Amino acid sequence: MEVKHNIGFVTLLLTMIAGYCDTVTFVAAGSIFSAHVTGNFIVFAYQFVKGSDMNAWVKLLTFPVFILAVIVGGRIAAKVLNHYTILFWEGLLLFLAGILVAVLSYNGVFTEVMMYTVVMITVFAMGLQNAFGKLYAKETHGPTTMMTGNVTQASLDFGNLIKNKFKDPDSWVSLKKQLITILGFLVGCFLGAYAGKQFGLVTLVFPGLAMIICFYYHRKN
Template sequence: MMKPSDLLLGVSLGLIAGYVDTAGFVALFGLFTAHVTGNFVLIGTELARPSAGHVLPLKLLAIPAFAAGVIVARLLDFRCARLQHNPARPLLLMQFVLLTGFMVAGLAAAPDLAPQAPLVLVAGMLGAAGMGVQNAAGKLEFARLAPTTVMTGNVTGILIDATDMATGRATPPVRERFAKFFWPVLAFAIGCIAGGSAYMWIGFWCLLPALALLAWLAVLDWPVPVPAAAAKAA
């Protein structure tokens, strides 16, 4: 089996995040599944200027669902450490299961989607929980990668490094960091375009390509982490 490279992981996870986040945003009345920042803004907007669609419950429920995804991912990480198992595959499989539930609930709710319909609320919560797992995995297992779900910091870093490169001040580590952050950002942007377009074309079935990519990542030959004690002894 192929061993995943950091570039492959960063690009794949960035693509999945942009794809799922945009598909969810288009499908679920402006809900962000991949990050909570946008939902806080939308909740504030809804409280200040309520819409006729009554989308506030959907946005509110996404916050604890996202938190639950992060917490359960952390607990799974603890369990894997205790059993001396590599947590990468279990975390990716957990995200796969949650996003599959997101798709199934969305398909069951269609074609008459309403912001307060029970299946729509379930779909939103499952999508947010699934992307909460990816956010947690980025901190716990993939910290060596550029963040793959929230791009503001990535773009800021890219622009700073690009300025250094353009003015001749860039060192080799700066060029390496630029590449490390640039490709996931590009993949995220492509995922956003593809996810929104695919939902408009085939509805919630559009999540199948993201699920297939996630499943492929989960079955790759992950390197087994070296225990801390063994690393010190070496």
């Protein structure tokens, strides 16, 4: 089986994981976005003018961490043949982040510093996913961590369908692809919000396992 037959599945998985991680860190770790790192600028600015403490400055650290992750993703891609190696490392980081939370919480030493450390590991993992999307654009239906472009394309497709009385096959195909990305991200957000509120950052093990399984599946096909 060729990888191209699994584009829909890979797209759905990646968007769900991005939505999940983004929401888990926002809910369980001081309102920090791990996928939409530019959103942290908005939250930081809001907290700054509201007179928040120095912890608000931590949000700015997500930007250089994200940049470093994308650079590393590019280096990995240059040295391997399997495109999904980047996703393996992403999954491993998320899995280890969740395990770290579990171990530290069990021993009663999960401090605020460790919480931010886990968040930055998650940001790094999302940076790798962004690098994957840019380097291997044909492996997915579109960006998997930022939905603005996908919503824009879906809106254009829908407009074309209205214009052509819903008889434009190309617009239908494109719209279906965009819906996979948008709905996948939305589902991931709901799951991440629930998991983050009920169980916290330890639930990062689940997207980590999913990504690792995805890598081994595509390694065999």
